[in-house]
Each structure stands twice: as C-alpha cells, then as structure tokens.
Amino acid sequence: MIVLGISAFFHDAAASLIKDGVLVAAVEEERFTRKKHDYHFPKNAIQYCLDEARITIDQVDYIAFYEKPLLKFERVANQFFQSFPRGFFAFANTMPSWLKEKLRIRRIIRKKTGYLKDIFFIDHHLSHAASSYLMSPFFDAALLTLDGVGELASATYGYGKGNTIVLEKEIQFPHSLGLLYSTVTGYCGFSINSGEYKLMGLSAYGKPTYYHQLKKIIDIKQDGSFALDMGYFSYDHKMKMPSKKFLEEFGHPLEQDGEITQHHKDMASSVQKILEETLFKILSALHLTYHSDNLCMGGGVALNSVANGKILKNTPFKNLYIQPSAGDGGGSVGAAAYVYYSLLNKKRTRHMSTAYLGPKYTYDQVKNFLDTHSIRYTEFTEEKKLLTNVAHLIYQNKVVGWFQGRMEFGPRALGARSILSNPCNSEMQRILNTKVKHREKFRPFAPAICVEDVKDYFECDKNIPPAADFMLMVYPIQQEKRNLIPAVTHVDGSGRLQVVRKEQNPRFYSLIKSFGNISNIPILINTSFNIRGEPIVCTPLDAYRCMMGTGIDYLVIENFLIKREDNLRDAWDSEKYATD
Numbered sequence: 001m002i003v004l005g006i007s008a009f010f011h012d013a014a015a016s017l018i019k020d021g022v023l024v025a026a027v028e029e030e031r032f033t034r035k036k037h038d039y040h041f042p043k044n045a046i047q048y049c050l051d052e053a054r055i056t057i058d059q060v061d062y063i064a065f066y067e068k069p070l071l072k073f074e075r076v077a078n079q080f081f082q083s084f085p086r087g088f089f090a091f092a093n094t095m096p097s098w099l100k101e102k103l104r105i106r107r108i109i110r111k112k113t114g115y116l117k118d119i120f121f122i123d124h125h126l127s128h129a130a131s132s133y134l135m136s137p138f139f140d141a142a143l144l145t146l147d148g149v150g151e152l153a154s155a156t157y158g159y160g161k162g163n164t165i166v167l168e169k170e171i172q173f174p175h176s177l178g179l180l181y182s183t184v185t186g187y188c189g190f191s192i193n194s195g196e197y198k199l200m201g202l203s204a205y206g207k208p209t210y211y212h213q214l215k216k217i218i219d220i221k222q223d224g225s226f227a228l229d230m231g232y233f234s235y236d237h238k239m240k241m242p243s244k245k246f247l248e249e250f251g252h253p254l255e256q257d258g259e260i261t262q263h264h265k266d267m268a269s270s271v272q273k274i275l276e277e278t279l280f281k282i283l284s285a286l287h288l289t290y291h292s293d294n295l296c297m298g299g300g301v302a303l304n305s306v307a308n309g310k311i312l313k314n315t316p317f318k319n320l321y322i323q324p325s326a327g328d329g330g331g332s333v334g335a336a337a338y339v340y341y342s343l344l345n346k347k348r349t350r351h352m353s354t355a356y357l358g359p360k361y362t363y364d365q366v367k368n369f370l371d372t373h374s375i376r377y378t379e380f381t382e383e384k385k386l387l388t389n390v391a392h393l394i395y396q397n398k399v400v401g402w403f404q405g406r407m408e409f410g411p412r413a414l415g416a417r418s419i420l421s422n423p424c425n426s427e428m429q430r431i432l433n434t435k436v437k438h439r440e441k442f443r444p445f446a447p448a449i450c451v452e453d454v455k456d457y458f459e460c461d462k463n464i465p466p467a468a469d470f471m472l473m474v475y476p477i478q479q480e481k482r483n484l485i486p487a488v489t490h491v492d493g494s495g496r497l498q499v500v501r502k503e504q505n506p507r508f509y510s511l512i513k514s515f516g517n518i519s520n521i522p523i524l525i526n527t528s529f530n531i532r533g534e535p536i537v538c539t540p541l542d543a544y545r546c547m548m549g550t551g552i553d554y555l556v557i558e559n560f561l562i563k564r565e566d567n568l569r570d571a572w573d574s575e576k577y578a579t580d
Contacts, residue, residue: 001346002059004049005336006109007066007127007328009101011037011193014329014409015045016357017053017060018336021349023135025052026357026409028329031538037194038535041101041112042332048359057113064339066331067124069105071151120343122335124150128298128326129167131334133160134341135352136321137466138294142286143167146279147299147327148178148193155299157224157282159290163341163348174236175228177278178301180218183233183241184271188264189254192241197411200306201444203272204492206265213249214270224282260442276307276314283315293318298334302326302472303411305496309474312461319463324355324470325410354504355414355470358407361540366557369540376566380559383507390556391514394524397422398553399436401529403543404507408536412471413528414498415448415508417536417543419552421487421525423447428487428525435551439532446471446496447488448526450512454499457481457523464499471498471526487525498526 005016008029016026025048030036032044050057101108106119122130128145143158143165154176158167171177185199186192220226230236232246242253254264283295295317302308302322311320323330333352340346361369370377380386394400402418413419419436421428423445433441447457454460459476460468467473474496482489489495502509516522529537531550537543540557547555547564555562 001061001340001344002053002055003062003064003336003340004046004060005064005066005332005334006042006046007332007335008041009039009105010328011039012327012329013039013042013045014325014332015042015049016332016336017049018340019053019055021340021346023333023350023352023357025049026325026333027359027407028325028409028535030535031358031407034535034542036533036535041108043112046113052359057115060115060117062118062120062339063109063115064120064122064335065105065109066122066127066328066335068121068151071123120335120339122338124331125153125156125170125299126165126167126338127331127334129156129158129160129165129296129334130338130342131330132296132298132302132321132323132326133165134163134337134348135323135333136294136296137351138296138319138321139348140292141294141296141321142290142292142317144282144286144295144297145299146177146297146301148182149173149176154178155282157286157289159292160296163345165338165342169225171225174230174233175226177218177226177275178299179233179235179241180228181271181275181301183235183246184267186241187246187250187253188268189256189258189260191256196300197303198440198443199268200272200304201490202260202265202442203268203306204444204490204494205442206262206267206269208270208273209266210250210270211273214274218274218278220278220281222281222285224278224285226278260440272306275301275304276310279307279311280314283311283317287316294321295319296321298323298326298330300327305472306474306494308467308472309494312463312465320465320467322465322467322470322472323352323410324408324412324414324472326472327411330410353466353469355408355410355412356406356416356505357409358416359538360406361558363558366540366560370557370560370562373544375544375562378561380561383510383559386556386559386561387507387511387514389561390511390554391518393554394420394422394515395518397425397428399432399551401543401547401552401555402508403529403537403540403555403557405505407538410470411528412498413526413536414469414471415500415505415526417529417538419527419529420511422519423485423488423523423525424519424521426486431551432525432527437527437531438550444490444496445488445525445527446498447485447523448498448500448508448512449523450509451499451501453516453522454497457485458495458497460497468497468499469501469504471496473497484521485523488523
C-alpha cells in the first residue's frame with residue numbers, strides 16, 4: 001500500500017511517501033527550486049519521492065492533501081463579510097490565488113501528476129496531529145496543535161489511542177497564539193512566517209518588561225483556552241498584523257534590517273514568556289483531561305525550541321514527541337499517515353526516528369560533478385583518515401561544509417547538510433554570522449553532541465525527548481561548562497541541543513568523537529548549510545557555490561575534501577544575494 005502526502009499553496013510546500021508502513025521519503029519543494037518557503041505545487045518533491053520509492057505515479061494507491069480548501073475558503077469569505085468594507089482590499093488581493101489554485105487543488109494534482117485515483121483532503125490540524133502522533137513511538141498520547149491558522153482552528157486539543165485521533169476542542173481564528181507571536185515578529189522587523197525563530201533567539205537578550213502590557217491583549221483561562229483582544233490586531237481584515245491601537249501602546253514597528261534596540265529585545269522576551277505561560281496552562285489542562293504521560297505536538301508553534309525545553313519541567317507530562325518538520329511541510333507526512341494508519345487501519349510498526357529522508361548522491365555522481373567542473377579535491381579511501389583530517393581542521397578553527405548521505409527533512413540541519421566549526425572558539429559565533437551566514441550578529445548556534453555525553457554538559461530532562469534529536473529542545477548548559485564552549489552558549493546560558501546517535505548518523509557521530517579526542521570537548525557547532533534567505537543546500541553544486549561565495553574554508557562531500565583556496569573563486573557571490 002502506497003500513500004503520497006502533499007502540502008502546498010500557502011507556504012513550505014512538500015511531499016512525503018509512505019510505502020508498506022515505511023516513510024520512504026519526505027522533502028520540501030524549496031530545496032529543488034532554491035526559493036525559501038516555496039509554496040507552489042511541489043512537482044519536484046513529488047518526483048523525488050516517487051524516484052526514491054522506485055515507483056511511478058500509477059502505483060500510488062492514494063494521495064492525501066494536508067487541508068480542506070473549501071472549508072478554508074469559507075472562513076476567508078466569512079471573514080470578508082464580517083469585516084466589510086474594511087476587509088475589501090485584503091479579500092480582493094487573495095481572490096486571484098483562490099480562483100487560480102486553492103479552489104482547484106484536485107484538478108491541479110491530476111493535471112500536474114497524471115494521477116487518476118482517490119484523493120483525500122485531510123483537515124489542516126488533523127494533519128498536524130497525525131504528523132506527530134502517528135509518527136511517534138506512542139500508542140496513547142495527549143495531542144496539541146498550535147499554529148497561525150488552518151481552515152478555522154488555530155489550536156486543537158485531543159488524544160490519540162492506537163490508530164485513532166480525536167480532536168475534541170479547538171480555538172478558532174482570529175484568536176491565535178501563533179499569530180500573536182507572528183505579530184511581534186513583524187513588529188521587531190523580521191519576516192512573518194519565517195522570522196519567528198529569530199524572535200525566539202532575540203528573546204534571550206531582553207527582559208519581559210512588556211509582559212503585563214501584552215497580558216492585557218490575551219485572556220488565558222485556567223483550562224488553557226484563550227482569546228485575543230482583537231482591537232490590537234488588523235490581520236482579520238487587513239494585510240497587516242498590528243492595529244493602530246497596538247502601535248499606540250508599543251510604538252512604531254522596526255523596519256526590516258533596522259537597528260534592534262533594547263525595546264525590541266524586551267518585546268521579544270515578553271511575548272516569549274506569554275507563549276510559554278499559555279502553553280503550560282494548556283498542557284496542564286490537557287494532562288488533567290486525558291491522563292496520559294505522553295504528549296505529541298504539531299504546528300508551527302511546536303518549533304519553538306525554547307518553550308519545548310521547559311515543557312517536561314513545567315507540566316505533568318513525562319514524555320514528549322515532536323517530529324522534525326512540525327510546520328506546514330510536515331503536514332504532508334501527517335496527511336499521508338492519517339490515510340494509511342487511521343483511514344485504512346494499517347498496523348503501526350515504525351516511528352519517525354530520523355529526519356534523513358531527502359536526496360543523496362552516489363560516489364560516481366559526486367566525482368563526476370567535481371571532475372566536470374575541474375574542482376580540485378582530495379579523495380579519502382579510509383573513513384577514519386577523512387574524519388581525523390576534518391576534526392583537525394575544525395580544531396584549527398576552520399569552517400567546514402559537511403555534505404553527507406540523505407538530506408534532512410525540516411528546517412534544521414542535522415549533520416547531513418551542515419556547516420561545522422569549533423565550539424571552543426569564542427570568536428566563532430561572530431565569524432559564522434558575519435562571514436559565512438551573512439545574518440544578524442545575535443543569532444545563536446547549536447551544539448551537536450553524542451547521546452552518551454549529553455548529561456555531562458547540559459541540564460536536561462531525565463528522559464531526553466526524541467525531539468532533541470531534531471534540534472527542537474533548548475536546555476541550560478551546565479554552569480561550569482559554559483566557558484569551555486562559548487560559541488554554542490547563548491547569552492542566557494542555554495544551547496539548542498542536537499543529540500546525535502550512532503545508529504542514526506554513524507559518520508557524523510564518529511566525527512564528533514574524533515573532534516572530542518583532539519579537543520577533549522565532544523561537541524561541534526552545527527548550523528544549516530545555507531546563507532540568510534536561502535534554503536539548505538540540496539545538491540553538490542549548491543554546496544560548492546555556497547562555499548565559494550562565503551567564508552567556508554573546506555567542503556566535505558562524501559569522501560571528497562575540497563579546499564576553497566585551491567579553487568578559483570566562483571563569479572557567484574552569495575553575499576550579494578543574502579536576503580531575509
């Protein structure tokens with residue numbers, strides 16, 4: 001039995017494929033088109049999934065789309081009529097996309113793929129819930145989804161039992177914790193739907209000075225339900241987030257790339273505290289209702305790793321699962337999983353323990369690329385020699401692009417398409433942000449550490465959630481260890497942890513161990529292999545171009561080591577194209 005999952009037309013289009021109970025492939029369209037958050041129909045992602053499964057579209061039994069377009073259009077239309085005439089221009093701006101694409105998805109799928117069998121449309125938040133619960137190791141769990149908005153809901157609460165998912169309660173648009181966070185994201189000068197993680201990182205630099213002012217905007221009940229004072233927002237009738245009342249209360253918003261002040265840092269800290277407080281109340285009520293020690297979370301808010309790291313300490317739950325692509329891209333997995341496991345009632349035999357679900361390149365493909373482009377390289381026939389050499393380069397403060405095996409699914413690089421460097425060098429954060437990533441100086445970097453060494457460096461949960469494997473948990477670094485790894489120690493003493501297991505990524509695991517043997521610090525800086533405004537690299541060409549246009553010193557593609565200085569600088573300069 002084969003089910004193809006699709007998400008598209010809003011942001012982060014993606015495709016996933018489940019074959020006989022195995023998640024064979026999952027990938028975002030942006031990785032192929034090189035357009036960050038590409039929302040168009042994921043034709044390239046679909047083709048990759050089919051190729052990876054070695055099938056044609058005719059062999060797919062069902063296609064699952066991650067939301068119900070007609071229901072969403074009904075909400076948009078009702079929103080227009082309720083806000084008329086204020087919402088006319090916003091409604092008019094969205095109409096062409098609805099008429100051209102969003103109301104014709106079934107037809108578009110058939111036209112683009114040639115698929116003639118059944119297509120299921122799965123509710124947006126049900127897709128989020130399924131992407132977490134049905135991909136988890138749990139067979140019972142409380143379920144929470146939080147994002148901006150799906151069709152009608154911005155939050156859903158429910159439970160999973162066996163293959164059954166029941167969402168019993170929801171918070172409906174325009175009341176949305178995700179949109180509150182996005183409003184402050186835009187207010188602080190970051191792009192909405194992509195800059196929320198920047199706001200999360202910025203929050204550590206501020207104090208929750210505006211907590212009480214923001215608290216007036218959201219009414220949080222003890223049972224976890226909440227409502228916004230919509231007088232502070234315009235997104236229900238305009239293409240803008242904050243209203244005039246919001247700006248009168250907090251001042252004018254920061255322009256993109258404007259100078260971040262203490263005011264903006266404090267706003268970030270304040271809304272982060274609001275989000276966490278609301279989340280913990282919701283989860284405490286959820287545990288009281290469903291009496292499960294297991295929690296599964298989905299939706300864009302589940303990518304807030306700072307909040308995630310506090311869940312098990314601040315709620316009654318003992319176990320937590322969040323899949324690596326908790327946002328809309330992961331909805332393609334959820335839609336496919338819901339059809340396969342819940343509608344078709346197939347037995348659950350595997351959970352999603354890895355994010356390595358994207359394209360890989362063979363030895364011949366890589367060598368042919370290097371030779372065709374006359375790229376100078378050193379080839380290693382012994383893995384140990386390769387890893388030792390790379391570990392020494394990193395110890396010497398060289399920045400290394402690391403391109404290995406199958407590409408990661410989701411927004412985090414996890415040792416397949418990564419930039420690696422020395423966590424012991426206090427200057428490395430500045431070097432990476434300015435000379436490599438071309439991004440804001442305040443942005444932190446993640447420590448990658450082997451599973452058996454985690455508790456020697458981090459104050460983490462007794463049961464480290466699988467979400468830590470996907471870089472979705474922030475934990476305090478032990479006080480006495482912070483000066484040893486300054487480049488991955490955030491201003492508040494925390495680190496966005498990536499737990500590395502040998503069975504998941506043996507080569508990356510061994511590289512970290514090799515670096516530890518040299519430095520006595522079994523940790524590497526791991527950041528995504530891209531520059532600001534670009535998707536993570538997918539192909540050897542993407543990786544090479546990124547190196548040649550940045551301050552990356554070396555590139556390792558499988559067994560090939562490439563030194564930037566040994567090759568002529570490419571005419572393409574990444575810094576020219578670095579955008580938000």
